[in-house]
Amino acid sequence: MKVFSISDLHLSGLAGKPMDVFGAGWENHFEKIKADWKAKVESEDIVLICGDISWGTDIEEGLYDLRSLACLPGKKVFIRGNHDYWWNGITKLRRDAPDESFYFLQNDCVKFENVVICGSRGWTCPGSSDFTENDLRLYKREAERFKLCFNEVEKVREEGDKLLVMIHYPPFSLKSPETEFTKLFEEHGADKVIFGHLHGDIYFPFRTVRGNIEYILTSCDKVGFTLQRIL
Numbered sequence: 734m735k736v737f738s739i740s741d742l743h744l745s746g747l748a749g750k751p752m753d754v755f756g757a758g759w760e761n762h763f764e765k766i767k768a769d770w771k772a773k774v775e776s777e778d779i780v781l782i783c784g785d786i787s788w789g790t791d792i793e794e795g796l797y798d799l800r801s802l803a804c805l806p807g808k809k810v811f812i813r814g815n816h817d818y819w820w821n822g823i824t825k826l827r828r829d830a831p832d833e834s835f836y837f838l839q840n841d842c843v844k845f846e847n848v849v850i851c852g853s854r855g856w857t858c859p860g861s862s863d864f865t866e867n868d869l870r871l872y873k874r875e876a877e878r879f880k881l882c883f884n885e886v887e888k889v890r891e892e893g894d895k896l897l898v899m900i901h902y903p904p905f906s907l908k909s910p911e912t913e914f915t916k917l918f919e920e921h922g923a924d925k926v927i928f929g930h931l932h933g934d935i936y937f938p939f940r941t942v943r944g945n946i947e948y949i950l951t952s953c954d955k956v957g958f959t960l961q962r963i964l
Contacts, residue, residue, distance in 0.1 A: 734846055736897065736964040737774060737807075738951040739766060740783035740929025741814065744798035747789060758954060765958040767805060773960055774807040779845055780960065783929040783951060784814025784854060784901030795819030796829055803831040810836045810843060812852040814901040814930065838899065840881040844889045848964065851882040852899025855928070860909030876913040883921045895964065898926045903937060903950070910943065919944040925963060927951055 744763060774780060787798035795817070802809060813820045820826065823839040836843050842851035856872045857864055879898075886896060904914035904926060918926055929952040931937050939950050951961050 734848070735775075735778045735962065736781065736848065737778065737960040738781040738783065738899075738927045738949065738963050739770075739953050739956065739958075739960045740781075740901070740927075740951045741785040741932065741953050742766065742782065742798075743785055743788060743816070743953075744801060745788040746797045746801060747794045762953065762958050763801070766953060766960075769959045770805050770807075773962075774805070776806050778807040779848070779850075780805075780807045780809050781850065781897070781899055781927055781951075781963065782809060782811050783852070783899050783927055784812050785816045785929065786811060786814065787817065787819055789819035792819050792821060792825060792829070795826075796831070799835065800831045803834070808834050808836060808845065810838065810850055810852075810899070812838050812899045812901060813854050815854065838882075840878055841885045842882060842889065844894075847891075847894045848897060849886055849890050849894050850897045850899065851879075851886050853878040853882060855900040855902035855904060855914060857902060858904065858906045858909055858912045858914070860906035872913065876917065879914065879917050883917065886921065895924045896922060897963065898923045900926060900928045902930050903928050904948070905943070907937070915943065915946075918946055925949060927963060929953075931955060 787795045789795040826837050838852045856875045857868050905912050923946050925947045927949045931952050941948050
């Protein structure tokens with residue numbers, strides 16, 4: 734069983750918001766992703782998608798885009814991103830998922846063999862130039878959600894299991910390398926943290942190790958629209 738990740742697919746089957754308005758590199762970006770996915774992933778493998786899945790604004794638009802992933806191999810694990818407005822109600826989302834290969838995380842975790850996966854959206858971290866009092870409130874709320882995730886992790890994690898954490902936003906900033914998120918990840922013994930959200934010319938290391946945890950950026954345009962091997 735291998736584990737891959739790619740994030741920020743920004744699909745727009747019904748939303749009418751093609752990504753090529755952000756540059757020629759985005760032309761046919763989903764076709765590039767699908768071709769690479771099919772070349773790498775087998776049915777027993779796992780693909781982590783760290784948010785910003787669809788431009789849809791309601792559940793039906795989001796499900797339409799999710800169905801376009803149903804033909805792709807592997808188990809698909811999702812967290813919500815800041816643009817996933819369609820993600821509203823985890824019960825309905827799980828009930829109406831295209832098939833049993835789709836897993837949606839919300840204040841909980843999932844385990845495959847000796848790999849435990851948990852995740853939440855996260856938020857902008859202190860140190861960002863536009864960080865406000867409202868951001869502080871949301872940042873602290875997301876830290877509480879990760880505490881709920883790790884409570885569930887402790888129920889299923891066994892000795893020798895790997896712990897992978899998914900978060901949409903970068904869990905630290907270059908000005909603030911230690912955050913509530915990184916403290917929690919270290920406290921609970923995460924092995925790897927996978928995130929997205931960043932696009933364009935913004936600099937951020939693709940892979941870096943802090944506190945014995947590897948942090949991996951997988952925004953699709955930053956990684957050439959290819960899946961990144963995690964395990």
